Amino acid sequence: MNNLKNRVGIVLGCLLILVWCLLPVVWIISLSFKSQAAITNGSPGFIPADGAGAGWQNYQDVLADDQFRRAIFNSIGISLIATVLSVILATLAAYAIARLEFKGKKFVLTTALAIAMFPVVSLVSPLFDMWRTFGIYDTWIGLILPYMSFTLPLAIWTLSAFFREIPWEMEQAAQVDGATSWQAFRKVIVPLAAPGVFTAAILTFFFAWNDFVFGISLTSTENARPIPAALSFFVGADPFNRPASLLAAGAVVATIPIIIIVLFFQRKIVAGLTSGAVKG
């Protein structure tokens, strides 16, 4: 009896979680199929009403838009470069933190913790000024640098948590068994470390893809403007009269990479997010 009640409770709880997580996503997809004319006239309701559907028209329009295409290109390029560079630097630092004794380790950890809590907007004004002076305002590098420094703390923590779990003695064991040191590293250590590096890369990519504050304040043209900023500037001044369905289509396109990554790597992401939360 009690057992049955528990089970029903858990099933209901699961349904609730699914509705909570997916309802707004289904909604924005549904909205992206409302026609632009219907939006202008007003077309309330969760599902497009009869005659208010647009088929794939909004997607065609949004993908035909040069600024939007350029923004996707910027976002992919900037996020990937920032991710690769950040993970390389974080791997070096995390290896040192997990494996070596050195002075200043505590300082690195404290700095990383402080930066993770840093109010990013307070950097807008000085970076705006500095980037103009250095001539990297509105360029890819101008966004890659802040993305790297804000993802490094997370990447360093995640990686050092993973690296501490690696049985490093196995490297020596392989060498004793006759492997060269390169073979021992490549065949033993790399496969063990790769999942951690990969997880750190996903989390870093999420941050860069998601960022809005730097995206709007350190860019001024389509030269470097990433997707979130491009979406918010899609219509300009009047925030209450946006072409909702067109924006929804753009939003869905911008969300596809995230969904793909989540679908394939959910287990790794959860491990990365909670590794070291407490007792990891």
Next chain:
Amino acid sequence: MSTATQTAAKPAKQRAVPPDSDRSRAENSLGRKLVAPALVLMLLVTAFPMLRALYLSLFDYSLTAPDDREFVGLSNYLTALSDSLFWRTTANTVMIMVVTVAIELVIGFAFAMVMHRVIFARGVIRTSILIPYGIITVVSGFAWQFAFSNTNGFVNGWLPFLGDDFNWFAEYSSSMIAIMASEIWKTTPFMSLLLLAGLAQVSEDMLEAAKVDGATWWQRLWKVVLPNMRAAIMVAVLFRALDAYRIFDNIFVMTAGANGTESISFLTYRQTVEQFQLGIGSALSVLLFLSVLVIAFLIVKLFKVDLASARQEG
């Protein structure tokens, strides 16, 4: 995001190396070389600009008239602190922080309990819970803004006590509800994952023992589960609170600060990027930074969060 997890646990044989040997000196220097690039980059984009903001905040400096830059001492701070706008946005931000974190804690905990017990479809649940976490905040803001819209949304239609033409974005309190709905939706999953990790630490044996001793479900929750996951709760609260205090994206997208819904981050942004007032903008940046420090300090002191020990336990 999670707390740091570094630990001092080292293989015993490395510990045995006497201090100041060649080997420990070499290790020291290699360690520093390996962390240097990451450390330099982190400081270059944060500490250095923050010092620059501190310097600029002492000037009357507008980008529209850069040659008229003039040293004015602390007058920018006095202007900001004596302006009711500063206090109103701060109060707004604190309210958003307290309300969203409280609601997220309750819902996030409920979700964590369900996920902890669930035995089927774990992958599906995990995948869907990560979607709000991964989705772009701007997209979440749009989704909710359009959902609450009285011309094209569905919320009015679903809420029986509201007229179909109720305009959520016409006044302060309903606008804030919409903003907080988006914020809570997007960040509750992160909270629940951190709490789930904490739940996993609670020993099943202890729960069984309490059950045998006749403790009710409610008693077990309050006397066994919650005290044992204190560290996880505190870390989740600390991170989410500081994150909520930085709220910017949702407000920018959903109301653009209309009807007094500005947050302190939004005010700082507006002064700098839209009005080119670098002097006062820098002063606001410094104040924002200081208030985050104060909040972090208060939470750590008030709840006695021991970050160092949370880290060592990794």
